[in-house]
Amino acid sequence: MSEPASWLVAHRHLLPPTGDALDVACGRGRNAIWLAEQGLRTLAIDRDPEAVASVNQAARPKFMLHAEVLDLESGSPFPFVDAFDVIVVVHYLHRPLFPSLLAALRPGGLLVYETYTRAQAARGKPTNPAFLLEPGELLRLVQPLRAISHREGEYEGGSVASVVARRD
Secondary structure, eight states: OOOOOOHHHHHHGGGGGSSSSEEEETTHHHHHHHHHHHHHHEEEEEOOHHHHHHHHHHHOTTTTEEEEOOOOTSSOOOSSOOOOEEEEEEEEOOGGHHHHHHHHEEEEEEEEEEEEEGGGGTTTOOOGGGGSSSSSHHHTTTSEEEEEEEHHHHHHTTEEEEEEOOOO
């Protein structure tokens, strides 16, 4: 299992000691497992059944971790409202999902988001503009959340935009 996203780990101090977390487009679950290790009841979602099965196999009995198959781009409504204290999204971008992500946060909840910018296309994958943020776009997408920490540029070998934002 690979390490959780450094942006998430660097902001551990902002996470609540208990509560409910969602890892969106979880892949093999590196961030979901880490969230569960921190004591958060964690739901991991991904459209890949094999990835979801891998997360569920990695879940230890002491962890409160469960993964489910959910295709966020299918047009089905996002099934969560005021449900999570923490939502984590790393290296995934589907712009129409942002209003649903913001609505899924409980008051006081944190959104931890990091994904690639347009500059990444010159470095390698991804290159599709649909999956790459414009300069300053991530801060606009998370409004009206209050940005606590953000960055945009070259980090850890990629061109990314990152934000930790709170729902007031």
